[in-house]
Amino acid sequence: MEKWKTFVKRRGEEGRFRIENVLYGGQTRFQFIEVLDTTPYGLSLFLDEKLQSAELDEFIYHEALVHPSLVTHPNPQTVLIAGGAEGATLREVLKHSTVRRAVMVDIDEEAVRICQEYLPSWSKGAFQDRRVELLHLDARRYLEDTREVFDVIIVDVTDPIAGGPSCLLFTKEFYQLAYDRLGDDGLLATQAECINLNDLDYYLAIVNTLRSVFPIIFPYQAGIPSYGETWGFVSASKRYNPADLTKEMTDHILQERRCLDLRYYDGLTHYSLSFLPKYLRQKLQECQHIITNQNPLVIAD
Numbered sequence: 001m002e003k004w005k006t007f008v009k010r011r012g013e014e015g016r017f018r019i020e021n022v023l024y025g026g027q028t029r030f031q032f033i034e035v036l037d038t039t040p041y042g043l044s045l046f047l048d049e050k051l052q053s054a055e056l057d058e059f060i061y062h063e064a065l066v067h068p069s070l071v072t073h074p075n076p077q078t079v080l081i082a083g084g085a086e087g088a089t090l091r092e093v094l095k096h097s098t099v100r101r102a103v104m105v106d107i108d109e110e111a112v113r114i115c116q117e118y119l120p121s122w123s124k125g126a127f128q129d130r131r132v133e134l135l136h137l138d139a140r141r142y143l144e145d146t147r148e149v150f151d152v153i154i155v156d157v158t159d160p161i162a163g164g165p166s167c168l169l170f171t172k173e174f175y176q177l178a179y180d181r182l183g184d185d186g187l188l189a190t191q192a193e194c195i196n197l198n199d200l201d202y203y204l205a206i207v208n209t210l211r212s213v214f215p216i217i218f219p220y221q222a223g224i225p226s227y228g229e230t231w232g233f234v235s236a237s238k239r240y241n242p243a244d245l246t247k248e249m250t251d252h253i254l255q256e257r258r259c260l261d262l263r264y265y266d267g268l269t270h271y272s273l274s275f276l277p278k279y280l281r282q283k284l285q286e287c288q289h290i291i292t293n294q295n296p297l298v299i300a301d
Contacts, residue, residue, distance in 0.1 A: 005036055007049050010199050015051065015228060017041065023118050028110040030165050031158070035118040041226045043119060045086060047111075047158055054226035058088055058122060061191075061231065063265040064222040066092040068273065069152050069189040069235045070099075071253050072242040076151040077101065080181070082139035082169060083157035085111040087123025093154070094129050096258050102132050103148075107165050109136035140168055143177045153178050155190035159299045167296045170206055175213040175236070185239050188214070192232040193299070195221050195280065203232040204287040205297055210236040212290050218242040219284060220273035222264075247271045 003019040018039040025034045034046040042055030053061060066089055070076050079093050081104040093102050106112050112134070115122060127134060135142065139157070155178075157166040168174060170190075178188050188210075193202040207219045214236035224231050235242050245253075251267035254260045276284075291297045 005034075005038065005046070007046060007051055009051075009228065010194065010196065017044070024114060026114075028108050028114075030108045031111065033111055033114055035114065043121075044226070045115065045119060048161060050159060051226060052158070053086060053088065053122070055119075055121065057225050058086070059262075060222055060264045061224055062088040062092050063262055064220075064231075064273070065089060065156060065189055065191060065233055066154060067254075067260075067262065067265045068218070068220065068233075068242045068270060069154070069187040069237075070096050071250055071258070071270070072235065072237065072240045072245060073151055073185060073187055074240070075185075078148070078150045078152075079103070080105065080143075080150045080153045082106075082153070082155045083166070084154070086115045086119055087112070087126050089154060089156045090132065091122070091124050091126040093152075094126055094131065095260055095262075098258070100131060102129075103135065103150075104132065105135045105137055105139040105142045107136060107138050112136070138165070140174055140177065143174075143181050146181065148181070149183050149186075150181055151183055151186055153182060153186070153188045155188065157191070159193065160297045161299050167298060168293060170209070170297045171291050171293050172209050172212055173293050175210055179213050179238070182238060187235055187237045187240065189233065189235050192219070192234045194227070195230045195232045197279070200280070200283055201289070202297060202299065204283055205289040205291050206232075207234055207284055208287040208289055209291045210234055214238065216241045218274060219276065221276065222273065242270070243274055245270060 006016045021037040023035040044054040045052045077100045079102045160167040192206040216237040218235040247267035250270040
């Protein structure tokens with residue numbers, strides 16, 4: 001008998017993968033974790049019945065999340081990662097030769113351990129890099145308590161599900177806290193939910209909330225095949241606008257200054273990232289919703 005994994009994508013919509021093998025399934029203090037070997041996308045990580053990343057295309061998501069902001073910063077030396085249990089965001093950050101210190105704060109220690117054990121190709125030894133400090137704390141509380149200043153902050157957390165650990169990492173108060181912990185040249189990058197035509201409100205609210213804190217906002221998108229949808233990202237900056245980087249400038253930074261050879265992201269990709277469709281640009285201009293602690297963003301099942 002064939003085994004299939006059916007999972008929730010968005011309210012009223014499901015995905016379905018054929019399963020070759022179940023490597024792990026169990027509940028941590030914070031979430032239910034599954035590591036499955038799927039027929040179409042290889043090893044895949046599910047958290048609370050939602051697909052997080054898949055072996056075949058995780059590089060698209062993680063390169064899109066990390067590199068536009070790190071390339072835009074002229075000399076990123078200190079980077080904070082909120083979340084990122086798989087270690088793939090950390091992997092991409094460490095590819096930049098300028099980085100001297102990377103602090104990864106993920107609240108779920110057991111999830112990080114499971115990913116290291118069952119998905120080692122995601123991190124590729126990043127956790128053993130001498131530049132890394134790995135902390136298992138609430139990322140918001142960490143930012144409240146630390147006085148360290150970072151060049152780039154990357155928010156790679158799960159969807160803000162009711163009762164989950166991520167709801168307060170999408171609020172104006174959190175973004176203001178991040179702004180205060182960034183240097184004068186600092187940038188913040190965050191995953192910002194899907195950009196489905198029938199499900200735009202979350203992305204619009206995240207962009208507009210960041211716009212209420214940061215002077216420069218760079219909303220962009222990338223298609224993730226395993227998600228079956230286009231995913232939204234935002235880079236928020238104090239000084240430098242990723243949109244100002246040309247194809248040639250981006251390739252020069254990647255190849256000559258950082259010595260990076262990536263699979264998804266290059267100058268042409270950077271140039272194309274912000275080509276948002278007309279309806280989405282209009283919606284971004286119209287959106288007035290600001291996410292706050294009292295009115296957090298919660299993804300409806």
